[in-house]
Amino acid sequence: MPIDLNSVQQDLCTEQNLIHFNSAGASLMPKQVLDCQIQHLLLEASIGGYEAARKKTADIDAIYSSVAKLINCEISEVALVENATIGWFSAFYAIDFKAGDKILTAQSEYGSNYLSYLQLAREKGVVIEIIPSTSSGEVSVSALQKMLDDKVKLISITHIPTNGGLVNPIVEIGKIAAANNILYLVDACQSVGQLSVDVKEIQCDFLSATSRKYLRGPRGAGFLYVRKTIISSLNPPLIDVRSATWNTLDSYQLRHDAKRFENWENNYAALLGMGCAIDYALHIGMHNITAYNAVLAKSLRHSLTKIKGLSLWDIGREQCAIVTFSLQGIESSKVQVLLLEYNINVSCSRPTSTLIDASTRQLPDLVRASLHYFNHQAQIDLLLSALSEINDQHLKSK
Ligand SMILES: Cc1ncc(COP(=O)(O)O)c(C=O)c1O
Numbered sequence: 001m002p003i004d005l006n007s008v009q010q011d012l013c014t015e016q017n018l019i020h021f022n023s024a025g026a027s028l029m030p031k032q033v034l035d036c037q038i039q040h041l042l043l044e045a046s047i048g049g050y051e052a053a054r055k056k057t058a059d060i061d062a063i064y065s066s067v068a069k070l071i072n073c074e075i076s077e078v079a080l081v082e083n084a085t086i087g088w089f090s091a092f093y094a095i096d097f098k099a100g101d102k103i104l105t106a107q108s109e110y111g112s113n114y115l116s117y118l119q120l121a122r123e124k125g126v127v128i129e130i131i132p133s134t135s136s137g138e139v140s141v142s143a144l145q146k147m148l149d150d151k152v153k154l155i156s157i158t159h160i161p162t163n164g165g166l167v168n169p170i171v172e173i174g175k176i177a178a179a180n181n182i183l184y185l186v187d188a189c190q191s192v193g194q195l196s197v198d199v200k201e202i203q204c205d206f207l208s209a210t211s212r213k214y215l216r217g218p219r220g221a222g223f224l225y226v227r228k229t230i231i232s233s234l235n236p237p238l239i240d241v242r243s244a245t246w247n248t249l250d251s252y253q254l255r256h257d258a259k260r261f262e263n264w265e266n267n268y269a270a271l272l273g274m275g276c277a278i279d280y281a282l283h284i285g286m287h288n289i290t291a292y293n294a295v296l297a298k299s300l301r302h303s304l305t306k307i308k309g310l311s312l313w314d315i316g317r318e319q320c321a322i323v324t325f326s327l328q329g330i331e332s333s334k335v336q337v338l339l340l341e342y343n344i345n346v347s348c349s350r351p352t353s354t355l356i357d358a359s360t361r362q363l364p365d366l367v368r369a370s371l372h373y374f375n376h377q378a379q380i381d382l383l384l385s386a387l388s389e390i391n392d393q394h395l396k397s398k
Helices: 005-010 031-047 049-055 057-071 084-092 111-124 141-147 170-179 268-284 286-304 332-340 351-361 377-397
Strands: 078-081 102-106 127-131 152-158 183-187 206-210 222-226 244-248 251-254 310-312 322-327 347-349 366-370
Touching (some): 031 049, 031 268, 057 222, 084 183, 084 206, 111 127, 111 351, 152 170, 268 286, 286 310, 286 322, 286 377, 322 332, 332 366, 332 377
Parallel strands (some): 152 183
Antiparallel strands (some): 078 222
């Protein structure tokens, strides 16, 4: 069944004339997601936070089921966390790296992840190696194959980078990781909610994601998947009374499920909101969302080619609904501000968020227009006319 665009529009909490092309930053929550959080906050205020959580135990448990359904795993493999970074850190720093161990990653790797590699390179002597990209821009699976040796401890890949439409071939990479028994960590922060993500198909050991982006959930929530067969071999970097039990005065026992990576205190309103957002996406259907977004993004990329002096920067054999471009002679941060005058939200992607990719491709600051299924063609047309006006005014002022 195709997406019921009318009901999607009616579920928005925004003003009619706002054009939000920033789902890769923080998307727009449907009313149901907002209401779910407000209800929980009201309950907390009226009966007490602990009592509210106890009363809503079944709903809180259901968040795990929603995540499990979304990514095709078991509930015992899900940890609910504050954001994608915390999830990713919990996985990464739980791995027992030794000096000389190699981490293989992609050219488009996200800044926070890369900083962690650098930290371990400095502190533990791990070696970071960048997998070359193909001529179309995604990770080269054949190059990866050639880089394998017994020192490779981790393959760590961002599915969709922060700075553009590239979609990395995480299933093909997963086949190699599985065949060679190498730990495989996937940062799916920009893809969950936008593309179907199935951890069994990907064959990853870990996958991290956030709520506020393509899932259309609230800020301050996210999740981590950890494959059940490896949980007991991992040592979380931080533990508390949630992740472990203090058995005797001088010993503790870590949990055997993915809650080993959680901590005790939570913003339950936000987590419930994330669960509701996942259910909303599942109701619409991930395949429907992907298909609709692909049409919209193709249309935007095609339209943008008509603007003189505009450069499109997206690479990759497969591209998603994140569209990046720059206008000759106008700073992207200025374009972002000027578009706000037309009620159009976009974001600006800076080289420091993906420094290797930015240096290799000599990227300037980019305008990032990230589309989602509540957007439509008329909004693309308005973006185009706004950009044309901005461009014309710039050319006249020269
Ligand atoms: C590729 C990628 N990974 C991770 C993150 C971090 O996500 P969070 O802010 O939820 O921790 C981002 C945020 O923009 C991102 O783009």
